Amino acid sequence: MSSLLQYLAVVVLFLCPVGILLVDNWRWMIGLLGLQYIGVLSLVSVSWPLEIAVVKLVAGWMAAAILILTYVNLPTAAAEPQISINLPRRFFKGFTAFLIGLSVYSLQAVALRWFLGATTQQALGGLLLLGLGLLQLGLSREVIRIVIGLLTVISGFEVLYATLEASVLMTGLLAILNIGIAFVGAYLLLASYLEDTS
Amino acid sequence: MNTPTLWIILPLLLSGIFLFLLNRQRILKWTGTIISLTLAGLAAVLPINQLFNFLFWELRVSEEMLIYGRRFVLSDPDRPIVILVFVLCAFWFLILDPKNDPIQVIPLGLAGTVLILTAYAVEPIFYGALFFAFLALIDVVLLSPPGNKPTRGVMRFLIFQILGILFILFAAWLASWIDLNTGDQLLFVRSLVILALGFSFLLAIFPFTSWIPMVTEMNHPFLAGYVLSTYLVGVFLFGLRFVTEAGWFDQNISIQGALQIAGIIMLCYGGGLAIVSKHLGRMMAAVVISDIGRSLLAISLFLSGFPLFFSLVIIQSIAIGVWSLSLSHLRKVVRSLSFDDVIGAARQWPIISLGILAGYFTLAGLPLLAGFPIFWVLGSSLRMYPSWMVLWFVFGSIGLIIGGLRTLAVLTKNSGEEAVLILGSSFYRAVIVTITAVLILLGLFPQVLFSLTQIITNLLLEL
Incomplete structure (x- = not known):
């Protein structure tokens, strides 16, 4: 894949998590998560054959689909919470994300010494996802944001790990982990509306 | 087959x-x-x-x-x-x-x-980390039964476990490079630090401990006890396999100091928590945290500590079991498990309170209960190491005993209600009394437990 396309993937991998961080609407959040997995696929395919790398995209989109279906089935009031535009909060989140982006960019040379075999774009993309995912986890209490934060962190790890390990079992297990986290997220979102039939 | x-x-x-x-x-x-x-x-x-x-x-x-x-x-x-x-x-x-x-x-x-x-x-064993991710997902579902919102402790548990697993996978990959670059100390130290970070997340080692008190306070006591007991035992067994397979006990690699410092910190943290907590759930967290510390200390003794570790696993499971069972019964009849709401519970529900106190004091190491001989041997084994370690070990243990005495004082305080009430079915009351008797008998005859765990160690390590 050309270097330019890889840089484009890095831009996607920066903008999508930042977008998820800033928006409040679940449709946008999950949509951006789905888009994020296209960037993940692009960077993983640098190290792996496309037919194996596409597993990441399929697993990620399945996770996104599970979350969408869950929201569709949630009671309306829970799915559409009152959104108050809070500019200072958004500015703070955006500025922190910008700082993370800046730190990752300045640390790329160190990162390349740790992730032997990774391209600059892979190191940048992977670390951006890890950093922004951790930011999401650190700033959120809502189940959906925590689930998306975890999926983002794992995506970052997968981009970096793809440069190190290409085992079929590991790929499969990481795909199941992504889908499993989405299922657990779906359960947690629905749990308080469920009745204990047992 | x-x-x-x-x-x-x-x-x-x-x-x-x-x-x-x-x-x-x-x-x-x-x-x-x-x-x-x-x-x-x-x-x-x-x-x-x-x-x-x-x-x-x-x-x-x-x-x-x-x-x-x-x-x-x-x-x-x-x-x-x-x-x-x-x-x-x-x-x-x-x-x-x-x-x-x-x-x-x-x-x-x-x-x-x-x-x-x-x-x-x-x-290779590092694949096992991923199965702990699946286990964490199952435990999260278990801790959030239908009809309840997931608590903050559960969400933090999930986050920490996933992060720990990613660290372990990365450390294992780095460690595999050491074979190729023999003698690369920097690479070795890097992989060791990342691995330690990964296991710290998994075992809730300080400062990643916060989810344990949150879970024990906010979640169902039986579920919290079950998850804490089984999950931590699983991680310890996995960790033991991890380090024995890597040959870190045979080679001249010192993880002993790190294990002991982490163990002492956890023990003291648990002891401190027991002194200040005013909630029976948080008291459970205190003993669980201390027990993680004691298990780390036992493992740090390597071969001589393995039987102690397995004794701890067995006693911890029995004690947390009877504690959780009793708490889940008590929870039905009191508003909450905070000290203010359980004043005088021992006067009204003596058997349930017996289970709570027996479970707690066993894990605190009160003499004549099953935990005491193990902690005694563990403390004695630490004599060979710097004296500050023994001092902090004693401080942590005293903290747990003080916490137990506070619990005893609260449960037996006169609340004005003198009627003895029956709580729970006769089967579960019998279970509580039987387990308490077992904990006392194992305290009086610890050699039974030690010989069993020595056999486990010998079989496991093919000695």
């Missing part, structure tokens, strides 16, 4: 079937208990890699299974671990009261036990 099919695939299928039987609570409880005991019994008697006759057939059970080129091995030396995890599973199923506790513990608990064994059996 092979051992992973018998002890991993089969129980996993059964746990799936159990999910359809959630309405048949009593049947599920007893079936789960009997199946777990049967699997433990098979681990004790089944010949592995040998021909034997079963009814009309001649059978041979091999020790490994291949999936996508990776081996899952449960061989002869692993028998004690298989027996241990299934017996602990059966114990929790036995003390589960379907009227008080969510019955989902049976299917999900059996699946969780299987995942612990899978993590233990897979080669």
Whole structure:
């Protein structure tokens, strides 16, 4: 894949998590998560054959689909919470994300010494996802944001790990982990509306 | 037929079937208990890699299974671990009261036990970390029964476990480079630090401890006790396998200091928490945190500490079991488990309170209870190390005892209600009394426990 396309993937991998961080609407959040997995696929395919790398995209989109279906089935009031535009909060989140982006960019040379075999774009993309995912986890209490934060962190790890390990079992297990986290997220979102039939 | 099919695939299928039987609570409880005991019994008697006759057939059970080129091995030396995890599973199923506790513990608990064994059996061992991710997902579902919102502690538990697993996978990959670059100390130190960070997340080692008090305070006490007990035992077993397979005990690699410092910090943190807590759930957190510290200290003693570690595992599971069972009964009749709401509980519900106090004081190390001889031997073994370590060990233990005395004072305080009330069915009251008696007997005759755990160690390490 050309270097330019890889840089484009890095831009996607920066903008999508930042977008998820800033928006409040679940449709946008999950949509951006789905888009994020296209960037993940692009960077993983640098190290792996496309037919194996596409597993990441399929697993990620399945996770996104599970979350969408869950929201569709949630009671309306829970799915559409009152959104108050809070500019200072958004500015703070955006500025922190910008700082993370800046730190990752300045640390790329160190990162390349740790992730032997990774391209600059892979190191940048992977670390951006890890950093922004951790930011999401650190700033959120809502189940959906925590689930998306975890999926983002794992995506970052997968981009970096793809440069190190290409085992079929590991790929499969990481795909199941992504889908499993989405299922657990779906359960947690629905749990308080469920009745204990047992 | 092979051992992973018998002890991993089969129980996993059964746990799936159990999910359809959630309405048949009593049947599920007893079936789960009997199946777990049967699997433990098979681990004790089944010949592995040998021909034997079963009814009309001649059978041979091999020790490994291949999936996508990776081996899952449960061989002869692993028998004690298989027996241990299934017996602990059966114990929790036995003390589960379907009227008080969510019955989902049976299917999900059996699946969780299987995942612990899978993590233990897979080669290369670092793949096991991923199975702990699945176990964490199951435990999160378990801790959030239908009708309840997930608590902050549960969400933090999930986050920390996933992060820990990613660190372990990365450290394992870095460690694999050490073989190729022999003598690269920087690479070695990097992988060790990342691995330590990964296990710190998994074992809730300070400063990643916060989820334990949150879970024990906000979640159902039986579920919290079950998850904390089984999950941490699983991680410890996985960690032991991890370091023994890497040969860190044989080579001249010093992880002892780090283990001891982490152990002392955890013990003191638990002791401090016990002194200041005003909630029975948080008291459970205090003893669990201290127990993580003690387990780390026992493992740091290597070969001589392994029997102590297994003794801790057994006693901890029994004590947390009776504590959780008693708390889940008490929870039904009090507003909350904070000290203000349980004043005088021992006067009204003496047997339930007996279970709470026996469980707590065993883990605190009160003399004549089962924990005391283990902690005594552990403390004595630390004499050979710097004296500050022993001092902090004593401080942590005193903190736990003070916490226990505060609990005793609260439970026995005169609240004006003098009538003795019956709480729970006679079976569960009998269970509490029996477990308390066992804890006292094991305190009086610790050699029984020590000889058993020495056998486990010998089998496991093929000594």
